[in-house]
Amino acid sequence: MTKVKLDDIDVQILDHLQSDGRMTNVDLARKVGISAPPCLRRVRALEESGYIKGYHAEVDAEALGFEVTVFAMVGLASQAESDLVAFEERVRNMPLVRECWMLNGEIDFILKIVARDLAEFQGFLTRELTPAPNVASVKTSFTIRNGKHAPGVPFGLPPRPARAR
Amino acid sequence: MTKVKLDDIDVQILDHLQSDGRMTNVDLARKVGISAPPCLRRVRALEESGYIKGYHAEVDAEALGFEVTVFAMVGLASQAESDLVAFEERVRNMPLVRECWMLNGEIDFILKIVARDLAEFQGFLTRELTPAPNVASVKTSFTIRNGKHAPGVPFGLPPRPARAR
DNA sequence: ATTGAAATAAAAGACTA
DNA sequence: TAGTCTTTTATTTCAAT
Numbered sequence: 363m364t365k366v367k368l369d370d371i372d373v374q375i376l377d378h379l380q381s382d383g384r385m386t387n388v389d390l391a392r393k394v395g396i397s398a399p400p401c402l403r404r405v406r407a408l409e410e411s412g413y414i415k416g417y418h419a420e421v422d423a424e425a426l427g428f429e430v431t432v433f434a435m436v437g438l439a440s441q442a443e444s445d446l447v448a449f450e451e452r453v454r455n456m457p458l459v460r461e462c463w464m465l466n467g468e469i470d471f472i473l474k475i476v477a478r479d480l481a482e483f484q485g486f487l488t489r490e491l492t493p494a495p496n497v498a499s500v501k502t503s504f505t506i507r508n509g510k511h512a513p514g515v516p517f518g519l520p521p522r523p524a525r526a527r
Numbered sequence: 528m529t530k531v532k533l534d535d536i537d538v539q540i541l542d543h544l545q546s547d548g549r550m551t552n553v554d555l556a557r558k559v560g561i562s563a564p565p566c567l568r569r570v571r572a573l574e575e576s577g578y579i580k581g582y583h584a585e586v587d588a589e590a591l592g593f594e595v596t597v598f599a600m601v602g603l604a605s606q607a608e609s610d611l612v613a614f615e616e617r618v619r620n621m622p623l624v625r626e627c628w629m630l631n632g633e634i635d636f637i638l639k640i641v642a643r644d645l646a647e648f649q650g651f652l653t654r655e656l657t658p659a660p661n662v663a664s665v666k667t668s669f670t671i672r673n674g675k676h677a678p679g680v681p682f683g684l685p686p687r688p689a690r691a692r
Numbered sequence: 693a694t695t696g697a698a699a700t701a702a703a704a705g706a707c708t709a
Numbered sequence: 710t711a712g713t714c715t716t717t718t719a720t721t722t723c724a725a726t
Contacts, residue, residue: 368591376586383548383582386719400694402720413587417548418678420580421541426533428680431628433637450674457681462674465598469668472598476680503634509615509627513583515593515641516622553702565711567703 368413371396375404376413377517383417420513423476430477430504434491435469437499445496446470452494458486469501533578536561540569541578542682548582585678588641595642595669599656600634602664610661611635617659623651634666 368376374394378385385393391401408414423431438449446464453459453473461474473491477483492500533541539559543550550558556566573579588596603614611629618624618638626639638656642648657665 373591376584376591379584380586381583383584387721388719397695398719399696399721399723403693413590415585415587417582417584418546419541419544419548419582421545421679422578422580423680425578426541426680433628433630454675457677457684459675460677460679460681462676463596463598464671464674465668466671467668471674472668472670478684482684503630503632503637505637506629506631509629509636510619510624512622512625514586514625515588515591516625519622519643519647551702562712563703564705564713568710 372404372408372413373517375401376408379405379414379417380514380517420511427478428476430475430480430483431508432475432477432483432505433503434473434475434487435499435501435503436471436473436491436497437468438470438496439498440496441470449494449496456486456490458483459491475502537569537573537578538682540566541573544570544579544582545679545682585676592643593641595640595645595648596673597640597642597648597670598668599638599640599652600664600666600668601636601638601656601662602633603635603661604663605661606635614659614661621651621655623648624656640667 371394375390378390378393387402387405388398390405391398394401405414423429436449438445449471450462450464453462453471458475458477459473460476463472464470465472475483475486477486487500487502491497536559540555543555543558552567552570553563555570556563559566570579588594601614603610614636615627615629618627618636623640623642624638625641628637629635630637640648640651642651652665652667656662
């Protein structure tokens with residue numbers, strides 16, 4: 363099911379779809395230099411093998427009334443694997459938590475939280491996140507503004523930065 | 528150009544496209560309960576007014592060989608607005624920096640950095656980020672794994688959590 | 693595995709209500 | 710502003726190389 367290796371065209375397809383997920387297949391095919399049918403087959407294969415996990419419209423949070431974005435650093439009392447998994451499962455059911463990453467070092471998790479306003483965020487923090495089982499510490503940092511929001515991964519780098527030339 | 532107010536159908540459209548950005552207009556129209564042409568007109572209006580900023584394929588970073596995701600907390604020497612903007616402009620030209628948020632408090636910026644491997648990240652950190660003008664401090668936290676990655680904003684919440692009922 | 697052509701389906705536009 | 714009809718364009722399948 364999973365393709366063994368991606369060739370250069372596959373990577374170009376991923377790069378283009380990462381930038382413009384609604385590009386038509388004929389445009390995509392033209393840009394990567396093959397005809398439409400094989401291009402579509404490659405896209406389907408990339409989807410089925412999991413290299414493409416989904417497609418999403420990027421919305422303007424502020425314009426839609428979500429004016430509060432906060433990063434929360436969460437420390438847990440127990441770092442047993444089952445407790446880490448339980449915490450992840452819990453945040454998966456918290457709509458305001460948009461991203462959750464497990465970190466090394468002192469802090470156990472970093473969460474990206476999006477709320478309509480300060481009241482909504484405060485209610486979430488004091489009634490849902492802080493009182494959650496096993497949560498030992500929560501430190502929050504409010505975002506002032508977003509300076510860059512690039513999707514996904516940095517294709518188009520030198521695969522290995524040449525060390526000496 | 529910008530629509531004055533979004534009605535319930537517009538919000539449903541945004542919610543659906545945020546979850547599945549390649550849904551066909553016919554499917555979308557059916558799900559929100561209107562016919563295809565007005566649905567497409569709404570989508571175009573949402574795009575042109577900036578509520579929809581773009582569409583992106585979500586790719587599997589690890590499967591594609593990007594095994595290092597790091598959050599970096601960056602403090603600047605000068606927080607004059609022109610210097611803040613200059614830093615944002617600089618990270619916009621760093622492909623490994625995928626997101627940049629300005630924060631309140633001690634730390635000035637949080638960056639999400641994606642690299643293929645530790646060597647690539649270390650090279651970036653020591654040769655590009657730390658030596659950049661005005662950078663006073665950089666603290667990095669490596670991610671162990673991703674527990675949740677939801678796109679965009681939490682539609683489908685009670686618009687105001689009822690305070691008493 | 694790609695191409696080129698045919699069939700199907702969706703998107704875009706004109707018009708009506 | 711929504712809906713119906715029509716045209717255009719894209720997607721998908723299939724035969725052939």
